[in-house]
Amino acid sequence: MQQKRANKMKLDLSILEDARRELVTSQALSNRPIISNIRKFDKNELFALSLICKSNEKLTFEQLCLVEYIFNAEKKWSKSSLKKILDNLIEEKIFYTENDIVKFCGDEFLTKFI
Structure with missing residues (x-):
């Protein structure tokens, strides 16, 4: 769980596992299709x-690509x-775009993990 020790939080397998554990103990995991979909991702998809x-x-896909290109x-x-991965995330209803800005589809509970 995020403990507000940093301005940004990295999403990795341990964070997803923390979210899963929290959901299992407090809510029905089957009511969280985003978590179920993400658990099927391979390592490459999780990095993306x-x-x-x-x-x-914050960013459009084009801006995201530019920033990634500058650094890597x-x-x-x-x-x-x-x-391709973003299109899959949109198809799986994990992200959507609004005015070209990439946005997470999750609810308030899931948003605190990203």
């Missing part, structure tokens, strides 16, 4: 999810591979 979460409600060139992602 983490990157996209960092831009939640195409060492981790090509624009097209990241776009």
Whole structure:
């Protein structure tokens, strides 16, 4: 769980596991399709999810790609591979775009984890 020790929080497998444990003890996991979908992701998709979460409600996909390119060139992602993953996240109703800004579909509980 986030303990407000830092301004930003990285999304990784341990964070998702904390969220899952919290949900299991406090709420029905079956009522959280986003968590169920994310648990099926492979390592590559989780890394992309983490990157996209960092831009939640702040950047367009184009801006996200530019920032990623500035810091990492195409060492981790090509624009097209990241776009495929984002399209999948949108299809799975984990993210959506509004005025080209990438936004998380989760509710208030899940938003505190990203």
